[in-house]
Amino acid sequence: MLQITGVSRRFGDVTALADVSLEIRQGEFFALLGPSGCGKTTLLRILAGFESPDAGTVTLDGADLLGRPPHRRPVNLMFQSYALFPHMTVAKNVAYGLEREKLPRAEIRSRVGEVLEKVGLSAMAGRRPQQLSGGQRQRVALARAIVKRPRLLLLDEPLSALDKKVRAEMQLELKRLQHEVGITFVVVTHDQEEAMSLADRIAVFSAGRVEQVDEPVALYQRPRTPFVAGFVGENNLFGGRACSVGLAADGLGVLPGSSDMPDGTSALLAVRPERVRLAPADAVADAPGVLRGEVADVSFYGGVSHVSVTVPGRQEPVLAAVQGATRTLPGERVALSWAPEDGVLVPQ
Structure with missing residues (x-):
């Protein structure tokens, strides 16, 4: 029209x-x-x-x-x-x-x-x-x-x-x-x-x-540009290069994600907080794509709790969203992971 x-x-x-x-x-x-x-x-x-x-x-x-x-x-x-x-x-x-x-x-x-x-x-x-x-x-x-x-x-x-x-x-x-x-x-x-x-x-x-x-x-x-990935809703953004199983992130190793980008392409990996799985550090075995860190802050918003986790090798904390109230406390050691289809690669 x-x-x-x-x-x-x-x-x-x-x-x-x-x-x-x-x-x-x-x-x-x-x-x-x-x-x-x-x-x-x-x-x-x-x-x-x-x-x-x-x-x-x-x-x-x-x-x-x-x-x-x-x-x-x-x-x-x-x-x-x-x-x-x-x-x-x-x-x-x-x-x-x-x-x-x-x-x-x-x-x-x-x-x-x-x-x-x-x-x-x-x-x-x-x-x-x-x-x-x-x-x-x-x-x-x-x-x-x-x-x-x-x-x-x-x-x-x-x-x-x-x-x-x-x-x-x-x-x-x-x-x-x-x-x-x-x-x-x-x-x-x-x-x-x-x-x-x-x-x-x-x-x-x-x-x-x-x-x-x-x-x-x-x-x-499915944001298609770095601006949209950062502007629309909360997002965890990791910088690095595309590889066959996701993103080779500087200082963090290989993180799971899905894309059809050629290997080596400069990219961002976007992971929504509600897609990040949070577990006690000793409950998850070491595996590619699992991040470990310490809880920095917990904020309760009624229907959802936001948990900020400081991860070695990354300046920004990683944000995880948990339904309802959470028993996780600041200072706890936790493991973070997500499914490959929940990580979206965006060309830089």
Whole structure:
């Protein structure tokens, strides 16, 4: 549906976007994920028409999008601050765009009622924004954005102003709403959990470039670049050279992993903490790929415990995630291992 080809944008000496190409499908929930300053909001502003690229093309259903002024695009942008009119009621805020299009009053009433029902705010139609909670204001902004039935809805950090519990509720709400209204959503976020829980596919950005585009599970399990391996979720990264059974790691010997890289290729081995097996040091015999070390720290997060282990020959501690509370204590000697298929090799 949306084809972005070779889009670049510079601000003086700063390259905000460098030759970005993406395809976004009809009805998809697509996330642009990356750290602050990586170019994702600049791309959103180009799609909305508030910014012009220095190079590249953007087409919507095969027609040029960049040649149209913002108000003529079938695109709506929901701002991070929600940008609601404080002097208007909820219903008036939602109706504003339709009134500007001079639609018949009966149609405006019908569409506003329908969309307020969808976001669960029918009972609050007569209230003003200052009388609402953060989550409710976010729903008003969403209702105002979807009432015009755009082909594409752009959301810039839509949940960043909400507290953790409300954010979790709104993530479910957003996903439900997107399925109901069938509009293509493109969301910008630096929150990995948000991207993982909401999106059908995610594009990971770094320094104005797209590092990887994939479905959430594939992105988590099979990162294709060192940046993605280090940015998406917790990871243990070991440097070395690819070999037939995994990675020949400097100072640690051969570590198990799976890849189709030629032997001797400079690579990183990525192992997720939940894939690391933790056992008392004397319970595991010496074998290739078994690391031994001392527990440096144990942190309990309710459903999971993180155990940091200092391993000789490695600067960074190795992180293991254990379900529930653990009896492992700082100072204990432990053995660490993982299955070969749980070690992913990434070219350096």
